[in-house]
Amino acid sequence: MYxxxxxxxxxGDSxxxxxxxxxxxxxxxxxxxLLLPYTIYSQATKGSIKVN
Structure with a gap:
């Protein structure tokens, strides 16, 4: 302490x-x-997710 x-x-760790x-x-x-094209395709074909 002193x-x-x-x-x-x-x-940090390295x-x-x-x-x-x-x-x-x-x-x-x-x-x-890498996942962005799949996400764009999924939203274009299935639409947005409905949130309650």
Whole structure:
């Protein structure tokens, strides 16, 4: 509690120096890009989902 603060920047967990946040963001962007055409097709053919 009374020690000196760390001088290293803490970016969270990482894999080979690449933060997991960056890896996850890349996979999420790729998945969203691949699924977007299917989503557009489904909405065009089936219509919008009715919400109560």
């Amino acid at each position: 020690g000196e603060p760390s001088q290293t920047l803490n970016m 894999f080979n120096g690449v933060p997991y946040l960056l890896i996850d963001s890349a996979f999420s962007a790729a998945t969203d890009t």
